[in-house]
Amino acid sequence: MPRARDAPILDEAQTALCRTGSWYAFEGRDGEEPVVPDILTISKTLGAGLPLAAVVTSAEIEERAHERGFLFFTTHVSDPLVAAVGNTVLDVLEAEQMDARVRVLGDRLRAGLLDLQDRHATIGDVRGRGLLQGIELVLDRETKEGADALGALVTRRSLDLGLHMNVVQLRGMGGVFRIAPPLTVSEEELDLGLDLLDRALGEAERELLG
Secondary structure, three states: OOOOEEEEEEEOOOOOOOOOOOOOHHHOOOOOOOEEEEEEEEOHHHHOOOOOOEEEEOHHHHHHHHHOOOOOOOOOOOOHHHHHHHHHHHHHHHHOOHHHHHHHHHHHHHHHHHHHHHHOOOEEEEEEEOOEEEEEEEEEOOOOEEOHHHHHHHHHHHHHHOOOOOOOOOOOOOOEEEEOOOOOOOHHHHHHHHHHHHHHHHHHHHHHHO
16 A cells, blocks of 8 residues: 555535445555545534534544643533434444445446446536535536536425425536435436436426527
């Protein structure tokens, strides 16, 4: 394995705890060089719906922070209820071998998105890892001209079909779709989502582009 690179602080609010097919994205995958963070921040999945976050660091850094009198606290810091939930989440992820499951499902999702790209010229890029994938809609693959209007139309048509996609529209990024299904998603649900997206894309393309 290549020597790990150092990284001062990594925010894995969205990528930690099996989302990308490994416990943490910094571990690397498929020959990628891993990194070793000095400080790691995690949240979202950790709380399973409850507001829970954590800052993870080395004993050396924690001791130095304590010596210097650094403090951080909020009303619910170290709250036993959410802490118990967090521990349970970690137990379940380990027992269900969720990292391995996400690798399999992520490969299925990515293959489906690449298939859509072959059939829709408006998909300019497919990127991501595990169950955190994305597509970028473009009007021209050569110039990479963005497609905000098309993205908005695909979003509306997806909702009509029962697929929640890219509902928050950001100016200049309306054609960038972040796809992050639950870690418990089934193969059948993934296939259904891909089918609905295919239909939404086709209908939006015909309406907007002719």
